[in-house]
Amino acid sequence: MSASADRVFLDGEVHTLADPDETHEAVAVRDGAVVRVGDSYDVRFLAGAETDVVDLDGRVLLPGFVDAHTHLTTVGRYLVHADLSGADSPSDAVDLLAERAADCGPDEWVLGYGYDESTWEEERYLTRADLDAVDDERPVVAFREDMHVASANSVVLDRFADEVPADCLPTENGEPTGVLLEEGIDPVYEAVEPGPAETRDIVEAALADCAAKGITGFHDMVRNSHAPRVYRELDAADALTARVRINYWTDHLDALAETGLTTNAGSAFVQVGAVKSYTDGSFGGRTAKLSEPYEDAPPDAADATGQWVVDPEELAEHVAAATAEGFQFTAHAIGDVAIDAVLDAYETAAEPPVADPGEARHRVEHVELASDEAIERLAATGAVASVQPNFLKWADAGGLYESRIGDRTAETNRYRDLLDAGVHLAFGSDGMPMDPLLGVHWAVNAPAAAQRLSVTEALRAYTSGAAYAGFDEHRLGTVEPGKRADFAVLEESPWENPEGIREIDVTMTVVDGEVVYER
Numbered sequence: 001m002s003a004s005a006d007r008v009f010l011d012g013e014v015h016t017l018a019d020p021d022e023t024h025e026a027v028a029v030r031d032g033a034v035v036r037v038g039d040s041y042d043v044r045f046l047a048g049a050e051t052d053v054v055d056l057d058g059r060v061l062l063p064g065f066v067d068a069h070t071h072l073t074t075v076g077r078y079l080v081h082a083d084l085s086g087a088d089s090p091s092d093a094v095d096l097l098a099e100r101a102a103d104c105g106p107d108e109w110v111l112g113y114g115y116d117e118s119t120w121e122e123e124r125y126l127t128r129a130d131l132d133a134v135d136d137e138r139p140v141v142a143f144r145e146d147m148h149v150a151s152a153n154s155v156v157l158d159r160f161a162d163e164v165p166a167d168c169l170p171t172e173n174g175e176p177t178g179v180l181l182e183e184g185i186d187p188v189y190e191a192v193e194p195g196p197a198e199t200r201d202i203v204e205a206a207l208a209d210c211a212a213k214g215i216t217g218f219h220d221m222v223r224n225s226h227a228p229r230v231y232r233e234l235d236a237a238d239a240l241t242a243r244v245r246i247n248y249w250t251d252h253l254d255a256l257a258e259t260g261l262t263t264n265a266g267s268a269f270v271q272v273g274a275v276k277s278y279t280d281g282s283f284g285g286r287t288a289k290l291s292e293p294y295e296d297a298p299p300d301a302a303d304a305t306g307q308w309v310v311d312p313e314e315l316a317e318h319v320a321a322a323t324a325e326g327f328q329f330t331a332h333a334i335g336d337v338a339i340d341a342v343l344d345a346y347e348t349a350a351e352p353p354v355a356d357p358g359e360a361r362h363r364v365e366h367v368e369l370a371s372d373e374a375i376e377r378l379a380a381t382g383a384v385a386s387v388q389p390n391f392l393k394w395a396d397a398g399g400l401y402e403s404r405i406g407d408r409t410a411e412t413n414r415y416r417d418l419l420d421a422g423v424h425l426a427f428g429s430d431g432m433p434m435d436p437l438l439g440v441h442w443a444v445n446a447p448a449a450a451q452r453l454s455v456t457e458a459l460r461a462y463t464s465g466a467a468y469a470g471f472d473e474h475r476l477g478t479v480e481p482g483k484r485a486d487f488a489v490l491e492e493s494p495w496e497n498p499e500g501i502r503e504i505d506v507t508m509t510v511v512d513g514e515v516v517y518e519r
């Protein structure tokens with residue numbers, strides 16, 4: 001007689017999300033893996049005296065979500081510091097920061113994360129005057145949600161302005177406005193970088209948030225962070241409630257190579273991912289690199305087509321160095337010129353062509369403004385388009401994309417075209433916010449009707465698509481015998497109410513067969 005299951009889930013709507021998607025009533029789990037999907041009647045026979053029996057009561061069980069692009073410590077900071085993502089005006093953001101200031105000690109920085117002025121009626125960055133109103137004795141910083149723009153008060157400017165390059169410090173009448181751009185943010189960011197103990201608090205807060213959102217795995221983008229150590233400590237203590245793939249910055253490449261940590265090295269829960277580089281900036285900061293100028297470039301703008309954060313020549317060197325060490329590479333590229341530069345570098349690094357395009361599996365992060373030709377090249381190189389459907393909130397009429405790039409808005413975030421061209425599509429959030437069902441909602445209800453995905457396609461991009469981006473398709477991303485038992489159970493069916501997907505609650509999250517969240 002076969003051993004009984006550790007846990008069975010009965011009387012639900014279990015979607016494998018394999019291709020084709022199959023639905024079953026029940027699933028059984030043993031030793032952290034799926035051992036059977038089928039009718040409740042059959043699966044029930046695998047339950048023994050020790051088996052935990054979960055009654056799904058008609059709910060939908062899916063493979064757990066994998067967020068292919070997040071910044072977990074940033075997400076955790078939203079939870080610990082002022083969360084400005086819900087602010088709907090500059091004064092609202094100032095109020096939230098003032099609330100946080102009341103909880104901070106006399107020497108503590110007052111920090112806020114995640115403001116997005118593009119959704120405000122008064123559409124402007126926060127200024128030093130705003131932040132001086134919060135506090136004029138302690139340092140106050142508010143980070144824009146894309147982390148490519150920050151706003152600082154006079155205390156911070158007095159302390160750091162000398163370290164900020166002039167083109168990253170906009171001025172008005174010769175005085176800094178309080179806005180910091182791109183690498184101008186670095187000195188401030190380094191000053192507020194949490195130590196090991198605070199990092200652990202932040203990571204644990206963010207992991208609890210993952211579990212509540214049905215996220216069973218994520219690809220984290222880290223740089224000069226204590227988070228990798230925290231992940232490995234939690235893993236060693238069997239206390240990690242999601243699988244982590246760590247994408248390290250290019251400046252970590254030599255250290256990684258020396259320690260022998262190449263792509264896919266690690267445990268079942270913590271693995272080395274890709275080596276990551278920027279190319280351009282963001283639409284929010286008008287620093288995404290474009291072939292045609294921004295619609296709303298200020299008349300005195302030095303470069304109306306955006307900025308390189310890492311220029312194509314340097315990028316190509318990074319790609320060549322990382323590829324030579326056997327690493328998967330991933331590059332942030334938002335504007336059309338940046339996407340082309342990444343593809344140039346990948347194509348060069350792949351000469352002579354790799355036999356199996358899935359072998360290198362390089363990634364492009366964001367892919368917001370891709371030309372037809374770029375989409376064809378993505379398919380041909382086998383590169384993964386790692387995209388963030390929650391960015392579609394900027395694609396509505398009168399939204400951020402329209403003010404920055406006008407008619408080109410219709411050519412942003414071309415998920416339908418990417419899938420139809422055979423490009424590997426992986427969904428993530430960039431932590432803005434971290435919420436897979438919100439992303440699925442946007443992909444299904446995209447403002448550009450021609451680019452909408454079906455519910456099944458959108459869910460796949462957040463499960464098997466993201467798993468593929470992490471070389472994990474053999475063990476994660478579908479509910480099938482032999483796969484790890486990572487599940488998200490939803491209160492309602494996204495297929496039955498596609499216009500209301502963002503409102504659906506997660507009922508239960510299961511990782512490696514263990515329940516890590518119950519609503």
Ligand SMILES: [Zn+2]
Pocket residue numbers: 069070071221430
């Ligand atoms: Zn990011």
